[in-house]
Amino acid sequence: MQKILLEIYEKFKETYNIENWWPIYDGKEPFTEISVGAILTQNTNWNNVEKALKNLMSYELLTLEKLKDIDIEFLHELIKPAGFYTRKSKTIKEFATKSYKRKQIDREFLLSIKGIGKETADSILLYGLNRPVFVVDAYTKRLFSRLGFVKEKEKYDRIQKFFMENLPNDVSLFKEYHAGIVEHCKAFCKKKPNCEKCILKDLCFYPT
């Protein structure tokens, strides 16, 4: 199993730009910026997240210290481009307040914050804290169910376990693998897939 998963990874690396894939615009507090981005990206595309992050950046607000004290109405205005701004503002404020000066940030803590689910928590752990955690998202489910490795409706934890048991425990690999899945689903394995030109078509049994 590991051999074929690594073969897929090699194809991703040859085809897509997956190194240092999670974008950093401000860089003052990368952990805060990545975490806020992970919250903002729920139910929207990255272009909208980028607008919201740049709004925050323009007021130098991408720090836990600033975000914990920010006026919630002002936060609404700044993150509006990313949608669901009332809910996301509450989550960002709670996240900043509880994380500020906290020594230990782990999955249990992140999941205790309203509005942070498993995918968001794992994105924060992997990209923000360099912990070896595999992120499962809708793209992962779509691609790997079409390739025949998992079922699309399978539970998050079971799909995550599949990758973590079958790939070397390596932070960079987990980041680049996730990035490759996202890029591949955007390029070829869309809702209506473009199998004809797909780099994985020799490995795929999806009927088209």
Ligand code: SF4
């Ligand atoms: S062959 Fe089609 S279904 Fe299979 S991975 Fe490629 S685009 Fe997706």
